[in-house]
Amino acid sequence: MSHHSGMSDHATRTVERHCDVCVVGGSAAGLAAALQLGRQRRSVIVVDAGEPRNGPAVHMHGYLGRDGTPPSELVAAGRREVRSYGGEVLAGLVQRVTGASDDRFRVELLGGHAVIARRVVAATGLVDELPEIEGIAAHWGRDVVHCPFCHGFEVRDRRTVMIVTHPMGIHPAVLFRQLTARLTVVVDDAVTADQAELDALRAGGVAIRQAAVRRIVTGPDGHVSAVELADGESIAADAVVVGPRFAARAEPFLPLGLRPAAHPGGLGDVLEVDATGQTAVAGLYAAGNVTDPSQQVLQAAADGSRVGAMVSVSLAQDDLRASARPSANQADWDHRYGGEQMWSGNPNGTLVHEVGALEPGRALDVGAGEGGDALWLAEQGWRVTASDISRRALDRVSAEAERRGVHVECHHVDANALDAFERSAFDLVSAQYASIPRTPDDRAVRNLLEAVRPGGTLLVVSHDIEPMRAPVGTLAEARPFDPDAYVRVGDVAGALERSPTWHVEVHEKRPRPPGAASASHHVEDVVLRARRRTG
Numbered sequence: 001m002s003h004h005s006g007m008s009d010h011a012t013r014t015v016e017r018h019c020d021v022c023v024v025g026g027s028a029a030g031l032a033a034a035l036q037l038g039r040q041r042r043s044v045i046v047v048d049a050g051e052p053r054n055g056p057a058v059h060m061h062g063y064l065g066r067d068g069t070p071p072s073e074l075v076a077a078g079r080r081e082v083r084s085y086g087g088e089v090l091a092g093l094v095q096r097v098t099g100a101s102d103d104r105f106r107v108e109l110l111g112g113h114a115v116i117a118r119r120v121v122a123a124t125g126l127v128d129e130l131p132e133i134e135g136i137a138a139h140w141g142r143d144v145v146h147c148p149f150c151h152g153f154e155v156r157d158r159r160t161v162m163i164v165t166h167p168m169g170i171h172p173a174v175l176f177r178q179l180t181a182r183l184t185v186v187v188d189d190a191v192t193a194d195q196a197e198l199d200a201l202r203a204g205g206v207a208i209r210q211a212a213v214r215r216i217v218t219g220p221d222g223h224v225s226a227v228e229l230a231d232g233e234s235i236a237a238d239a240v241v242v243g244p245r246f247a248a249r250a251e252p253f254l255p256l257g258l259r260p261a262a263h264p265g266g267l268g269d270v271l272e273v274d275a276t277g278q279t280a281v282a283g284l285y286a287a288g289n290v291t292d293p294s295q296q297v298l299q300a301a302a303d304g305s306r307v308g309a310m311v312s313v314s315l316a317q318d319d320l321r322a323s324a325r326p327s328a329n330q331a332d333w334d335h336r337y338g339g340e341q342m343w344s345g346n347p348n349g350t351l352v353h354e355v356g357a358l359e360p361g362r363a364l365d366v367g368a369g370e371g372g373d374a375l376w377l378a379e380q381g382w383r384v385t386a387s388d389i390s391r392r393a394l395d396r397v398s399a400e401a402e403r404r405g406v407h408v409e410c411h412h413v414d415a416n417a418l419d420a421f422e423r424s425a426f427d428l429v430s431a432q433y434a435s436i437p438r439t440p441d442d443r444a445v446r447n448l449l450e451a452v453r454p455g456g457t458l459l460v461v462s463h464d465i466e467p468m469r470a471p472v473g474t475l476a477e478a479r480p481f482d483p484d485a486y487v488r489v490g491d492v493a494g495a496l497e498r499s500p501t502w503h504v505e506v507h508e509k510r511p512r513p514p515g516a517a518s519a520s521h522h523v524e525d526v527v528l529r530a531r532r533r534t535g
Contacts, residue, residue, distance in 0.1 A: 014112035029288025029304030030123030031078035036308030038085030056141025086437025135216030277307035349513035361427030367434030371397030
């Protein structure tokens with residue numbers, strides 16, 4: 001919870017973020033883990049490259065309450081839920097994870113940004129390695145399927161050809177036989193399948209062929225129409241079943257010494273974990289089908305939720321041993337204020353414009369940062385309380401106030417703490433670009449409103465975040481902050497609309513006024529000024 005004057009948090013310079021947990025991978029398992037952690041008041045940054053294993057699938061199945069939902073809809077809902085607890089979901093590609101000081105991890109992203117985290121959750125999933133058969137990849141996840149539970153019902157009663165390219169690939173045939181009476185199993189010439197299993201399938205009415213497959217034939221309608229064998233024979237087909245090999249997405253974790261292990265089925269590799277989800281590397285956890293390829297989306301989400309809970313326990317035990325109860329986001333802001341001065345030191349232009357005509361009284365600057373606004377208010381005759389989650393930032397405010405010969409009271413608090421601010425005490429409550437993580441109950445918004453005395457003014461300003469939501473050209477250009485994880489002017493406006501004790505005087509988008517050192521890439525602000533009624 002802090003603000004700035006004259007620069008954008010979303011500047012193109014590389015940024016090092018600090019959090020409790022970095023989750024690598026933002027599908028069902030990763031988001032479920034992040035949700036659990038957010039609900040335990042842990043700061044979480046999810047880094048997602050946007051390459052889910054089930055990306056080619058139009059719908060997911062077998063997920064109770066969400067059967068038939070497009071995978072993208074589940075991810076979108078999961079992101080909203082994670083962000084509602086202040087968790088950030090960043091577009092980015094993790095290149096490598098290494099050890100950092102104090103048993104932390106350094107998660108390095110393509111493009112130069114980095115995340116320093118106490119724990120890391122690998123929810124990177126698997127990569128399916130499809131047989132080298134022409135046409136397989138083009139229809140993968142639609143007419144070419146592999147799992148009888150994921151998509152078997154959708155190909156029921158159709159002419160289905162199952163291509164077996166490895167000995168384990170024959171096992172799902174008994175399930176597909178239940179789904180269609182028109183099943184042909186083609187066992188590749190190089191595969192020695194279990195003869196007893198083949199005999200049982202033949203006796204059950206399944207056609208068995210031993211032959212190499214040349215290609216998948218696409219019909220005029222764009223769907224699979226046949227499977228062509230190496231000898232030129234074609235088998236009519238509406239659907240094709242193949243069993244791919246799989247590989248754990250583990251490359252970013254290799255610098256830590258983590259190595260995938262061979263899956264007992266011999267079809268690929270996975271990350272091995274203990275009962276809590278922790279890998280052989282202390283502090284590095286894994287969840288989802290990167291640990292178990294049999295997991296569908298429902299099981300992956302459940303596993304992520306369980307692992308998120310286990311990570312929460314691990315962090316809580318560490319904090320108890322240290323007799324500490326750290327605020328989730330303080331480390332991030334303390335780090336950012338630990339170097340050179342970040343902002344210009346000038347007051348924000350909108351503050352100067354909106355409160356210049358007000359009679360000085362008692363003011364609360366929420367997210368004071370290095371104090372440009374608080375110091376200016378004090379110089380105008382206001383009795384100022386500067387509030388911030390970062391003690392380092394407030395130390396700078398105190399030092400600069402002393403240098404200028406003005407008094408600013410510093411209040412070290414999280415805006416999301418219960419009763420964070422003195423109630424009905426301030427003639428002006430100002431939050432200029434304050435980075436306050438969301439909560440589902442809008443506690444920080446209530447804290448802001450309740451701090452204003454009857455007759456007092458509330459002034460909230462934030463960036464117009466729509467340009468920040470626009471997709472960047474490449475993952476190398478991805479932004480290191482997630483604006484949707486933070487309270488915005490619209491959240492405050494909604495609370496005011498629901499309260500009869502407030503009169504909104506200004507709520508508009510406008511060009512950013514002069515007053516800071518230099519303009520950042522954004523050019524518009526959203527400004528909200530309201531007065532609390534006295535009656």
